[in-house]
Amino acid sequence: MNEDSSVDLRAVIEIKKGQEISKSYVSSLETTQLRQDRLKKGWYFTCSCLRCCDPLECLSFASAVACLRCREGLILCTDPTDSEAIWVCGDCGDKKEASAIRKLNQYFLTAIQEAGEDCMLLDNLLEKSVKMFHPSHYIPTLTRIKLNSAFLKLGAR
Numbered sequence: 001m002n003e004d005s006s007v008d009l010r011a012v013i014e015i016k017k018g019q020e021i022s023k024s025y026v027s028s029l030e031t032t033q034l035r036q037d038r039l040k041k042g043w044y045f046t047c048s049c050l051r052c053c054d055p056l057e058c059l060s061f062a063s064a065v066a067c068l069r070c071r072e073g074l075i076l077c078t079d080p081t082d083s084e085a086i087w088v089c090g091d092c093g094d095k096k097e098a099s100a101i102r103k104l105n106q107y108f109l110t111a112i113q114e115a116g117e118d119c120m121l122l123d124n125l126l127e128k129s130v131k132m133f134h135p136s137h138y139i140p141t142l143t144r145i146k147l148n149s150a151f152l153k154l155g156a157r
Contacts, residue, residue: 022049031063031138032080033102046081055080062141064134065101069094074134075101104132108139117150 001007015021025043026035032052039047051058055076065075065087073091077098087096108129115121126143133139 028060029062029138029141031105032057032077033063033083033098033105034138036081036083048081052080061134061136062138064137065096065104066132066134067092067094068132077101105139108132109142112139112143112146115146117146117153119147119150119154122147122150 026038028035028051030038036046036052039045051060055063055078057063057080061074063077063080067073067075067089070089070092073089073094075087075089075094075096077085077087079085084098087098087101088094108125111125112122115125122143126140126147129137129140129143
């Protein structure tokens with residue numbers, strides 16, 4: 001902060017004159033459902049950025065769920081900006097309700113929270129989550145982060 005209470009900002013990429021500058025209000029690691037829910041509750045808007053509108057989330061696959069029916073495809077949201085949109089497997093066409101996807105995510109989020117710093121529980125959750133979600137999905141990613149932290153604390157004892 002400068003003496004006159006102003007702030008200097010520096011961009012890490014080129015910003016062309018007239019180009020829109022945006023700010024992320026929520027974690028980019030989270031699923032589109034979680035991000036959109038947080039934005040609606042905290043800032044009262046639905047984000048329509050490129051990533052939030054793309055079922056593949058700009059190839060991050062942070063929301064992609066593994067299809068247990070065909071065991072090959074990914075279940076993706078048909079309209080990520082609609083919290084009640086149907087989710088469909090790109091390979092076999094199996095459909096899931098948005099509420100079922102929310103319930104699956106919430107089950108794992110609760111289990112991760114309840115596991116705390118227990119390395120065995122977190123490792124078991126990671127093993128289960130990579131079968132249920134794309135490896136880059138928010139749940140396995142969060143589990144890896146929590147597991148790394150737990151191992152670091154265990155090693156510091």
